[in-house]
Amino acid sequence: MKAAALLSGGKDSTLAAYLSSRRYDVEYGLVVVPSDPESMMFHVPNAPLGELVAEAMGLKPVRVSSGEDDEGDIEVLSRVLSRLDVDALVSGAIASRYQKERLDRLCEELGIEHVHPLWGMDPFEELELLVEEGFEVIVTAVAAAGMDESWLGRRIDRRFIEDIRELHDRYRIHPAGEGGEYETLVLDGPCFESRLEIREFEKEWDGVSGRLVIKDVRLVDKGR
DSSP: OEEEEEOOSSHHHHHHHHHHTTTSEEEEEEEEOOSOTTOSSSOOTTGGGHHHHHHHTTOEEEEEOOOSSHHHHHHHHHHHHHTSOOSEEEOOOSSOHHHHHHHHHHHHHHTOEEEOTTTTOOHHHHHHHHHHHTOEEEEEEEOSTTOOGGGTTOBOSHHHHHHHHHHHHHHOOOTTOTTSSEEEEEEEOTTOSEEEEEEEEEEEEOSSOEEEEEEEEEEEETTO
């Protein structure tokens, strides 16, 4: 069965595409760049880099021009999907019913399957799986108690998981960043044919939240 995967470049969508590739022929990487900076439906920070992630995974990148809001983005996504010869749409939905239910409805209308391998997964289990499978993931935005500028650019590793567990226990933040506490970008992984190399970036920090602005990033051969 052929599938298209929503790819934001973040950990959830990338891991979902990887897990789904064991059962489906994931051919396309759909990249939605939201017009709304506060979108609850689609990943915002560095969203266009999802195209590079798709290319690194050997998928065909398909950029989805955004609508005016979340509902408009879904309408555009529907039109794009209707033109592709696929049987399923893969998403990285893990806990957001807002996201999952809208994608469920979209897929039902198109007569395709909504594949969501992360749905209901324990967030710490997801982080552990990323590390165990060898994904290289960095933090690109933070907006939560206990997370300062030093978190920008951090890699998800065992120490990261320990620190997130402490913040979860202290502030009850969602360990997977589902509440917008942090955003990520995947640079490499077991399903990558090439990897992303960041050559220039800057940090923006306003005292309570911030983001990693990536100015120059390229795909390089994994042998280098």
